[in-house]
Amino acid sequence: MLVKTFGSAVSGIDAYTITIEVNISKGIRFFLVGLPDNAVKESHQRIDSALKVCGYKWPGHKIVINMAPADIRKEGAAYDLPLAIGILAASSQIVNHKLADYMMMGELSLDGSLQPVKGVLPMAIRAKEEGFKGCILPLENAREAAVVNDIDIYGFENIQQVIRFLEDDSDTEPVKVNTEEEFEKGTQLVDFDFSDVKGQESVKRSLEIAAAGGHNLIMIGPPGAGKSMLAKRLASILPPLTLDEALETTKIHSVAGKTGSGTALITQRPFRSPHHTISDVALVGGGSFPQPGEISLSHNGVLFLDELPEFKRTVLEVMRQPLEDRRISISRARFTIDYPASFMLVSSMNPCPCGYFNHPEKKCVCSPGVVQKYLSKISGPLLDRIDLHIEVVPVPFNKLAEAPPSESSITVRERVIRARKVQSERFKDNEKVHCNAQMSSRQLAQYATPDETGMNILKTAMEKLDLSARAYDRILKVARTIADLENCDTVQSHHVAEAVQYRSLDRSGWAG
Known part of the structure; x- marks a missing residue:
């Protein structure tokens, strides 16, 4: 008897349908074809055990299973459930x-329980x-x-519940999620708040510009100046995700599990926030079983x-193209996968190996030339792609003790949202540009x-700092954002002057 069940495979962040054809005839052998990997081939043992525990039996006949399209490699244990249901149906143990109405995926344990899978x-x-x-x-x-609206989603704990559902169990209700309610509830949560940071007003200003x-x-x-603390709070002042952005972000994390x-x-x-020992493949994605990377x-x-x-040079250099294109393309001999990569790069570093170059109080103990060598670990082309270079100075004790309460993230976020609305209106006719950093x-x-x-x-800054054409564009983009925060239609001289100040690493004082 020939039976078809339906599963799914993921390529990039999109899925396509896999048709699982199960044919049982006279004989005693088992064949699984359609380019399955080892994890799929091992399903034989898992299915056999699960069926026996649940009171069913592995058919004592010839079983041929084809996973179509047969020229695409099938990976992982998530095909256990459609394979098992197909075998039961083809052997007339279930109706x-x-x-034909349902797509199904799930990994089977030996006792028949279902384990979660990726990419649902x-x-x-x-x-x-x-x-x-x-x-x-x-x-x-x-x-x-x-x-996903307008489709019924059923969640089960084991294969016995799936079988009862397929045999007309009318008591089973689909899982319901109010997408808009779920979205509204989560967007108001803030893990870290700007009000926790005392002092550092100039750095907060630059973070506000970056977010806007x-x-x-x-x-x-230097160490302990608050760089990591400030960076962790940047996400709290970014505009809330739109529903479309939330769905796209969830798709990527779903594929990665x-x-x-x-x-x-x-x-x-x-x-x-990946560790500096990360590999270039882990950062951009790919691998033997392609997965999205940290980007x-x-x-x-x-x-x-x-x-x-401290990151390897090769790891940093692979970010140059995604920073410009906002997509990452993983090309191999047999396939090419595109992953979205529209992200804000925020990084921190010490000015030298000892950490105290240009410190207002402590003396740097690094030998001549070491500072320049340390900074040269970050290539010029990568620095050109970073719009804001901010010097973070430690906050003295008296300012820490006497500092008044800072603005909350909600207050700063309101200004950022207003500036983003101006940009959304400006670029409403261009689907590929949503903020100033993406301008051509x-x-x-x-x-x-x-x-x-x-x-x-700007001309004086270009000549004295010997800036590149890309740095010229970056300064203008930042100046445009500063003007948007002030709700100013034109870019004025003080906007440009402030934007030029955010190029610390281009100044000669950092050359060592």
């Missing part, structure tokens, strides 16, 4: 009149697009998939690289040309 949100989206009535998933994955325009930022300062148990929707902007997991959020010079050269000429005094200031 099969519902199988893209799977649910694909099932809806292809007209399936619903999806059958492990219970822990059900809320994540249920954010989506600019990349690097902080340079990082949504968390029972999570329906990621509603806060991601903040990723893509930071999509619509912040990628924080602490102690930037043509848009810079249209929206960010300063007045005559501002142009003279």
Whole structure:
């Protein structure tokens, strides 16, 4: 008897349907074809044990299973459930009149319980697009998939519950998630607040500018100056995710298996802080079984690289293209996968190996030339792609003790949101540009040309600091954001002057 069940495979952050054809005939051998990997081939033993524990039996006949399309490699243990249900239906141990209506995925334990799998949100989206009535998933994955409207999502704890449902169990209700309510509830949560930081008003100002325009930022300062503390609070002043951004972010984390148990929707902007020992593949994604890297997991959020010079040079250099294109393309001999990578790069570093170069009180003990060698670990092209270079100076004890309460993240975020609304209106006719940091050269000429005094200031800075053409663009983008924060239609001289100040690493005082 020939039976078909339906599963799903993920490529990049999108899913496509896998048709599992099970044919049972005379004979005693078992064949699993369609380019399965070892994890799929091992399903034989898991399914056999699960069926016996649940009171069913492995058919004593010839079983041929084809996973179509047969030219695409099938990976992972998530195909256990559709394979097992297909075998039961083909051997007439269960009825099969519902199988064509549902896409199903789940890993089987030896006792028949279902384990969570990756990528269920893209799977649910694909099932809806292809007209399936619903999806059958492990219970822990059900809320994540249920954010997709107009399709029934059923979550089960074991294969026995799945079988009862397929045999017309009318008591089973689909999992319901109010997507908009879930989204609104999560966007108001703030883990870290700007009011926790005493002093450092100039650095907070630069972080506000970075958040308002989506600019990349690097902080340079001695140990204990508060660089990491400030960076962790940047996400709290970014505009809340839109519903579309939340769905896209959740898709990426779903594919990577990082949504968390029972999570329906990621509603806060991601903040990723990988260790400096990370490899280039872990950062950009890919590998033998392609997965999104930290760059893509930071999509619509912040990628924080602490102690930037300690990262391997090759790791830092692979970020240059994603910082410009806001996408990362993983190309291999047999496939090419695109991952989104629109993130804010925030990094921090000590000014020298001992950490006290340019310190107002402590003396640097590094030998001549060491400071320049340390800074040269970060290439010029990468620095050019970072809009704001901020010097962080330690806060003296008396200011720590007497500092008045700082502005809360909510107050700062309101100003950032107002500036972003101005930019959204400005770029409403361009789907690829959403903030000032994404402006092209043509848009810079249209929206960010300063007045005559501002142009003279910029010319002087370019000549004295020997800045590149890319740095010229970055200064204008930052100046445009400062003007937006002031609700000013034109870029004026003081906007340009402030933007030039945020190029610390271009000044000769940092050359050692």
